Amino acid sequence: MELLKERIRKDGKIKSGDVLKVDSFLNHQMDTDLFVEIGKEFKRRFADAEVNKILTIEASGIGIACLVAQSFHVPVVFAKKTQTKNIAGDVYTTKVQSYTHGRIYDIIVAKEFLGKGDKVLLIDDFLANGKALEGLIALVEESGAELVGAGIVIEKGFQVGGDALRKRGVRLESLAIIESMDEETGRIVFRDDEEGSGTV
Amino acid sequence: MELLKERIRKDGKIKSGDVLKVDSFLNHQMDTDLFVEIGKEFKRRFADAEVNKILTIEASGIGIACLVAQSFHVPVVFAKKTQTKNIAGDVYTTKVQSYTHGRIYDIIVAKEFLGKGDKVLLIDDFLANGKALEGLIALVEESGAELVGAGIVIEKGFQVGGDALRKRGVRLESLAIIESMDEETGRIVFRDDEEGSGTV
Numbered sequence A, B: 001m002e003l004l005k006e007r008i009r010k011d012g013k014i015k016s017g018d019v020l021k022v023d024s025f026l027n028h029q030m031d032t033d034l035f036v037e038i039g040k041e042f043k044r045r046f047a048d049a050e051v052n053k054i055l056t057i058e059a060s061g062i063g064i065a066c067l068v069a070q071s072f073h074v075p076v077v078f079a080k081k082t083q084t085k086n087i088a089g090d091v092y093t094t095k096v097q098s099y100t101h102g103r104i105y106d107i108i109v110a111k112e113f114l115g116k117g118d119k120v121l122l123i124d125d126f127l128a129n130g131k132a133l134e135g136l137i138a139l140v141e142e143s144g145a146e147l148v149g150a151g152i153v154i155e156k157g158f159q160v161g162g163d164a165l166r167k168r169g170v171r172l173e174s175l176a177i178i179e180s181m182d183e184e185t186g187r188i189v190f191r192d193d194e195e196g197s198g199t200v
Helices: A002-011 A032-045 A060-072 A131-143 A161-167 B002-011 B032-045 B060-072 B131-143 B161-167
Strands: A013-015 A019-021 A053-057 A076-079 A091-097 A104-110 A119-127 A146-156 A172-181 A188-190 B013-015 B019-021 B053-057 B076-079 B091-097 B104-110 B119-127 B146-156 B172-181 B188-190
Touching: A002 A032, A002 A146, A002 A172, A002 A188, A032 A060, A032 A146, A032 A172, A032 B060, A053 A060, A053 A131, A060 A076, A060 A119, A060 B032, A060 B060, A076 A104, A076 A131, A091 A131, A104 A131, A119 A131, A119 A161, A131 A146, A131 A161, A146 A161, A161 A172, B002 B032, B002 B146, B002 B172, B002 B188, B032 B060, B032 B146, B032 B172, B053 B060, B053 B131, B060 B076, B060 B119, B076 B104, B076 B131, B091 B131, B104 B131, B119 B131, B119 B161, B131 B146, B131 B161, B146 B161, B161 B172
Parallel strands: A053 A076, A053 A119, A119 A146, A146 A172, B053 B076, B053 B119, B119 B146, B146 B172
Antiparallel strands: A013 A019, A091 A104, A172 A188, B013 B019, B091 B104, B172 B188
């Protein structure tokens, strides 16, 4: 998605430890007009799929998922990262290891909001090692719902998550796949870039 | 907002401890078509205000804020609840006590996304004791931005938060103010209800 890649080149900041900061438009401050375009693009890519529910994970996936849902006209469910007293005990749950924080946490979805008959599109802002997405897939499988696929805004193609999920047969659509990035030069190369067009 | 009140009467579940569960459409599963209508209503109520930024707090405020932003055509910033390594040290921060969880946590907003020149509308799903909203107001004041007001989807009018904020002079617009609710009968009375119309 060219609009997104341009925005990443313009406003993304490469930090040490393979961190790409896109918090000026994606996951702290959020450009919701861009999210609408992202929603249209996912709708185009999953036009043949009968999606009737979008599943994401708190926190930064929620805003994108809600605007993607406007293109699909389906409800959004977000998996919660810790058990609160407002959630009944009747939940699907699995454990996820956070790439950003390094710790393991539980994710939960109330059973009443996911189950047989649901055709689920997963939406998230980032895909790196794929642990969050694997957790969401485990919840979908546990619930008996059908996994349609996963829509990711930015995939770090140099990490293992995306290709591992593709090998598993997950229909994965990433709008920008970063093949490499260089903290010193600020150069970002996208997977489907033509030779040399990946410069800032 | 009558559409919202009808939905609360239809799908809200009253639990012990003054808990109103609206997680089938508001804060776990999210009816984004309803959120669009909520956005239009906030736009109507704040039509005279020159809002140029929406501030909310993770997690359940984000989806609503993003669809409200579609009515205002402004970016959304969400306050994060714990410090992650992806946030630079240059942040506004304050402490908030959670009504739901009972614990105290830090909320942070990166300084680059809030400051002088910003005319900020706060958006959140719930207002009960008002601690989260007070925390957001503290961040706005610390940043030098201008607080335009706060838009709340559901206010628990029988708790102290809303009226305390109104006494402080905060322009507070709550789309449904619950005056009382009864776990046994399921009866919910809204503040501006006519006599007897508050029954389920």
